[in-house]
Amino acid sequence: MGAEIFVPLGAFAMVAAIVVLPFYFKSKERREMQTTIRAAIDKGQPLPPEVIETLTKSVKLPPSSLRDLRTGVIWLAVGIGVAMATYFGDFIHGGDDFDGFGIASIPAVIGVAYIVLSFFNPNKEPRV
Template sequence: MDNLEILIPLAPFIMVVCIVCIPLWLKSRERREMQATVRAAIEKGQALPPELIEAMSKEVKPPKESSALRDIRVGVILIAVGAGLAVLGLMLGHVEDEALHPILGIAAIPALIGVAYVILSFFNPNKGVRPQV
């Protein structure tokens, strides 16, 4: 029974490690198998189809460039998250008086980051660039 009592507090940490590590391991295994297939085809002298080359290069995502429109979108989403947390604080404030101020403090963090994004969008040099979806 002592072993189970040790695992219970460690369960959230083990879960996070599993959520992060298992997809990374599966993706690397898939890439290794694809590379082995390509190597075998090259060793046999077969030409690689353009669809295969395109599929292999599609997985590599170019970094998203910052634009004013993207900054505004991120800012509005963060302001909405802050507003949602503030409403939660107001609702909980009716039930428990001491819950209002800490939750409003927590709500201020994403909201103020969102305001900073919106302000920075006015100074972004890439104003006319539409973000890649």
């Protein structure tokens, strides 16, 4: 097994580590927090409101129209940024293939879908 196999394996291991390790550490943190809270409850300690607020803050809220609109604008901006980088990169270097426009269309279409969903979302938040 030569060195030429380690580079691709290292790339895949890095991607796997970037994806898997945050989930692992988050679940480990939750387990430790639950153990601490159980020990406090078993000893008869009252839970401060800050702890309860911290525990409930991580609960995922249902999607709202404002959140969908913000997410859509961010995805649309990413798509436009990739398209501009492709256009200007090929323009500066004299190329005329613009291959990155296909890749740029993926986040742009996701952004447009989120923006459209923001208008049809039944969970309307009051506009401030």
